[in-house]
Amino acid sequence: xxxxxxxxxxxxxxxxxxxxxEKAGHQVVGEDADPAHALxxxxxxxxxxxxxxLNLNGSSGLMLLLELQRRNLMLPTIVLTMSAxxxxxxxxxxxxxxxxxxxxxxxxxxxxxxxxxRQGQRFLGEGVVALRHDGADxxxxxxxxxxxxxxxxxxxxxxARGQTSxxxxxxxxxxxxxxxxxxxxxxxxxxxxxxxxxxxxAMQCGMLQGET
Numbered sequence: 001x002x003x004x005x006x007x008x009x010x011x012x013x014x015x016x017x018x019x020x021x022e023k024a025g026h027q028v029v030g031e032d033a034d035p036a037h038a039l040x041x042x043x044x045x046x047x048x049x050x051x052x053x054l055n056l057n058g059s060s061g062l063m064l065l066l067e068l069q070r071r072n073l074m075l076p077t078i079v080l081t082m083s084a085x086x087x088x089x090x091x092x093x094x095x096x097x098x099x100x101x102x103x104x105x106x107x108x109x110x111x112x113x114x115x116x117x118r119q120g121q122r123f124l125g126e127g128v129v130a131l132r133h134d135g136a137d138x139x140x141x142x143x144x145x146x147x148x149x150x151x152x153x154x155x156x157x158x159x160a161r162g163q164t165s166x167x168x169x170x171x172x173x174x175x176x177x178x179x180x181x182x183x184x185x186x187x188x189x190x191x192x193x194x195x196x197x198x199x200x201x202a203m204q205c206g207m208l209q210g211e212t
Contacts, residue, residue: 002114005047006031007038007064008080009057013103017051017080020107026114033057035064043073049114050077052097054088065095069149072178074185076117080110084127093122096149101125120188145205148189153207155182159195160202 004026006014011033018028029047032038035056042050054061061079068075078099079092089100098117101110105125116123148156151172158168165179172179183198192198 002026002048002118003029003045004049004051004114005029005038005042005045005075006051007033007035007056007061008051008053009033009055010053013053020110024107024111035059035061039064039067039071042068042075043071046073047075048118050075051080052077054079054081054083054092062091062095065092065097069096069151072151072174074181076120078110078113078117078123084131086131089124089128089131094149099123099125100128102127120185122189148186152182152186152189155179156186156198156202157207159183159186160199160207 004021006017006028008014008017008031014031014033018031021028029045030041032041033056036059052061052064056064061081065077068077074096076099077097078101079097080101080103082103084100084102092100098120099113099122101113101123102125105127109125113123113125145153154172155168158171163171165176165183168174169176169179187193187198190198190201192201
């Protein structure tokens with residue numbers, strides 16, 4: 001069972017999602033139509049998964065993603081929206097979303113997305129993957145670094161340079177525990193099992209080109 005929070009400005013959509021999720025054994029711990037208010041509630045509830053629409057009464061779910069990232073609230077987030085524009089997908093993933101699913105998807109696909117992002121893995125719905133077959137420019141999504149947030153890249157680079165969690169925490173004004181959480185999430189995302197593997201990955205991606 002996952003504790004899930006919904007952010008969508010359509011009441012009927014939230015009601016439908018709640019019905020599907022609760023029938024599957026998940027718990028909807030809260031819902032909101034206002035991203036600003038949702039931010040306050042999310043910091044208190046710390047749900048397992050956030051389901052987020054991008055178009056919210058003239059506001060943007062991307063701004064909520066950005067603020068969550070700024071506050072180091074590492075909530076596994078699935079963007080659940082009508083739009084599948086390649087640029088919008090890339091931006092959502094760059095701002096920290098782990099999943100992107102279209103509202104026309106099946107309940108089965110959504111439930112699969114929830115299980116996947118809870119494990120720290122990316123999930124792209126069938127409607128998003130289909131963009132590749134339509135000739136859309138989704139090269140950025142194939143870049144392994146594209147799935148990392150700005151903060152994750154910062155921490156990955158410092159870990160690869162041999163910095164301790166305490167040193168990284170001091171430099172980035174985080175707690176050592178938060179740095180450890182980021183490091184574990186990095187390894188899950190990139191499919192590496194240990195620190196040497198993370199260093200090798202960083203070198204292969206050119207992150208340590210300035211090192212001698």
